[in-house]
Amino acid sequence: MQQRLFKILLSIGLLLITSLGLGFGYLIHLHTQEFLDAEVASLHQGIQERVTFLDEITQREDTYLDQRLQVLLPNIYRLLTADQTPLAQVSLDRLFLIKNMYAEYGQLDIYILDPHSNIIQTTNPKELGVHLASYGTFRERIFDRLQTQTLYIDRFSTSAVEGSLRKFAFYRPKTSSDYTLEISIDFYSYLEKRYSKEYTELFKPSAFNTFVQTNPFAYYIDLYLVKAHSAFSLIHQNHQMSQENIRKVQALGYLEKQEGNFLKVYQLLKEANPDEILGHTLILETEFNLQNLNRLRNALILGSVLLSLALLVMMLFILRARLHKDFIEPLTQLKSNLEQLSQGHYLLSLPEFKYEFKDIAAAFVQMSHAVQARELALLEARQVLEQRVQERTLALQEAKSYAESLARTDMLTQLPNRRYLEEHFEYLIRDQNTYPLTLVIFDLDFFKKVNDTYGHHLGDQVLIHVGNLGSSLIQAPAMLGRLGGEEFVILLPNMHKQAAWILMDELRIHVSQTPVYVSGQPPIYVTLSAGVVTVTQKEKTQASFKHLLRCADEALYQAKASGRNCVRLYTPN
Numbered sequence: 001m002q003q004r005l006f007k008i009l010l011s012i013g014l015l016l017i018t019s020l021g022l023g024f025g026y027l028i029h030l031h032t033q034e035f036l037d038a039e040v041a042s043l044h045q046g047i048q049e050r051v052t053f054l055d056e057i058t059q060r061e062d063t064y065l066d067q068r069l070q071v072l073l074p075n076i077y078r079l080l081t082a083d084q085t086p087l088a089q090v091s092l093d094r095l096f097l098i099k100n101m102y103a104e105y106g107q108l109d110i111y112i113l114d115p116h117s118n119i120i121q122t123t124n125p126k127e128l129g130v131h132l133a134s135y136g137t138f139r140e141r142i143f144d145r146l147q148t149q150t151l152y153i154d155r156f157s158t159s160a161v162e163g164s165l166r167k168f169a170f171y172r173p174k175t176s177s178d179y180t181l182e183i184s185i186d187f188y189s190y191l192e193k194r195y196s197k198e199y200t201e202l203f204k205p206s207a208f209n210t211f212v213q214t215n216p217f218a219y220y221i222d223l224y225l226v227k228a229h230s231a232f233s234l235i236h237q238n239h240q241m242s243q244e245n246i247r248k249v250q251a252l253g254y255l256e257k258q259e260g261n262f263l264k265v266y267q268l269l270k271e272a273n274p275d276e277i278l279g280h281t282l283i284l285e286t287e288f289n290l291q292n293l294n295r296l297r298n299a300l301i302l303g304s305v306l307l308s309l310a311l312l313v314m315m316l317f318i319l320r321a322r323l324h325k326d327f328i329e330p331l332t333q334l335k336s337n338l339e340q341l342s343q344g345h346y347l348l349s350l351p352e353f354k355y356e357f358k359d360i361a362a363a364f365v366q367m368s369h370a371v372q373a374r375e376l377a378l379l380e381a382r383q384v385l386e387q388r389v390q391e392r393t394l395a396l397q398e399a400k401s402y403a404e405s406l407a408r409t410d411m412l413t414q415l416p417n418r419r420y421l422e423e424h425f426e427y428l429i430r431d432q433n434t435y436p437l438t439l440v441i442f443d444l445d446f447f448k449k450v451n452d453t454y455g456h457h458l459g460d461q462v463l464i465h466v467g468n469l470g471s472s473l474i475q476a477p478a479m480l481g482r483l484g485g486e487e488f489v490i491l492l493p494n495m496h497k498q499a500a501w502i503l504m505d506e507l508r509i510h511v512s513q514t515p516v517y518v519s520g521q522p523p524i525y526v527t528l529s530a531g532v533v534t535v536t537q538k539e540k541t542q543a544s545f546k547h548l549l550r551c552a553d554e555a556l557y558q559a560k561a562s563g564r565n566c567v568r569l570y571t572p573n
């Protein structure tokens with residue numbers, strides 16, 4: 001039982017620990033996820049603030065530069081073509097000369113574009129020969145506008161070739177001119193010149209790396225300026241973002257991609273209508289290395305499971321000990337008491353129990369006493385029952401023997417009846433020592449007359465009287481019985497016929513001389529006639545009760561025929 005209980009407890013405990021471990025694990029997982037989300041959000045928030053600030057500065061400077069460039073571009077054109085040199089043939093030296101004149105703008109570059117948007121001369125040699133019309137909507141945006149106006153100042157934008165943030169301005173002396181003058185101002189170097197270096201540091205791509213350094217999980221960040229379907233990296237220049245990601249981030253605003261321990265997050269920082277000339281979409285890309293975080297989370301989960309396991313083992317041991325003391329021990333004690341009770345030991349000495357076992361023990365003792373009392377009562381009842389059974393058996397035996405005696409007794413005279421006489425004859429005839437065996441039958445003479453004269457009742461008294469007289473003359477094993485009516489039979493073992501004749505004659509005389517006295521009546525005298533038959537041992541094989549009765553009856557008939565009141569011996573013819 002203890003083992004089973006322990007197994008049940010162990011199963012419950014294991015279930016508990018599994019759920020506890022899983023619960024803890026889930027909580028830790030949620031917590032780390034929340035923590036990570038908060039870190040991601042704080043990083044993005046910081047970048048967003050910086051970008052918003054940059055955006056404000058950009059817009060302000062854009063307006064300011066627009067005003068200045070409207071004056072600057074015609075001036076540069078005039079300076080370049082002062083000696084009547086056609087724009088298409090301005091020398092590189094001249095370009096650099098002019099460029100250096102405007103050092104206050106920081107990194108300023110001058111370009112001369114041919115009618116097909118090719119850069120044919122520039123202070124930025126990297127871009128020489130670049131066909132600008134192949135970049136996005138350059139021709140539609142700029143060249144088409146210059147068909148109707150001579151000056152077009154573009155927004156701040158990334159350089160298609162370098163990816164740096166620049167302000168672009170275009171000028172044609174006449175709308176019909178073939179060649180175009182373009183200048184670009186590097187935004188960061190412009191800011192450095194206009195403000196201070198510390199100030200511009202905030203917006204430089206390298207400054208964004210501080211976000212990576214200060215965030216525990218950040219691994220890599222980039223900002224993309226999206227033009228139509230191309231994205232230009234502002235931090236890691238020349239870096240590209242896939243078309244698929246651009247579309248997804250534009251549609252969802254936020255996108256997360258997990259690859260092993262690395263998490264990439266894309267967030268739309270600024271969305272603009274691509275149809276608007278100044279519209280730029282800004283997408284932030286951040287990448288986080290979660291290796292340490294995952295390791296920490298796994299260690300925490302494992303730790304919590306191990307701790308719960310240790311707690312469970314401890315709890316189980318304590319519980320088992322308590323269980324044994326508070327539950328198993330009293331139960332074992334009660335079990336042994338029950339065994340004692342089943343063996344009939346009622347005087348139980350129960351030890352001190354605790355808790356509910358105290359009540360159980362009390363009830364148990366009560367039950368024991370009740371059982372004891374009931375058993376005693378049962379014992380007594382059994383004794384009474386046994387006594388009654390004995391009494392009833394005795395009564396039954398008596399009733400039986402009474403019934404048997406009734407079955408063998410003539411009710412009127414209380415003498416053996418014909419059945420008893422026959423049984424006794426069978427007994428005597430089987431015995432070797434009863435021969436010669438004599439059977440006498442006697443009959444009252446003219447008994448009808450007695451009945452007729454004195455009534456049947458007095459006739460009965462006469463029959464009883466004669467029976468009594470006969471009984472007084474014989475002793476067992478001889479037997480006198482009433483055959484029926486006024487006929488009687490006497491069985492006389494060990495008696496010769498002469499002796500029997502003498503005995504019967506004695507009875508005849510005795511009857512004839514002993515009247516029946518009934519009050520108010522004269523004495524009633526009766527006589528009897530008798531027939532005697534004797535069987536020797538030799539003759540016993542032919543002898544039966546019926547046969548001897550018939551023989552004796554013949555002798556009786558002789559006696560009747562001889563005038564009655566006499567005894568005749570049977571003589572076979």
Ligand SMILES: Nc1nc2c(ncn2[C@@H]2O[C@H](COP(=O)(O)OP(=O)(O)OP(=O)(O)O)[C@@H](O)[C@H]2O)c(=O)[nH]1
Binds near residue numbers: 412457484485
């Ligand atoms: N009171 C009384 N009478 C009985 C009983 N059994 C038989 N009797 C009568 O006994 C009488 C017998 O009559 P019988 O057979 O004519 O013989 P009997 O008158 O004795 O004449 P014999 O035998 O020829 O001397 C009848 O009247 C019977 O009714 C009995 O139990 N009680």
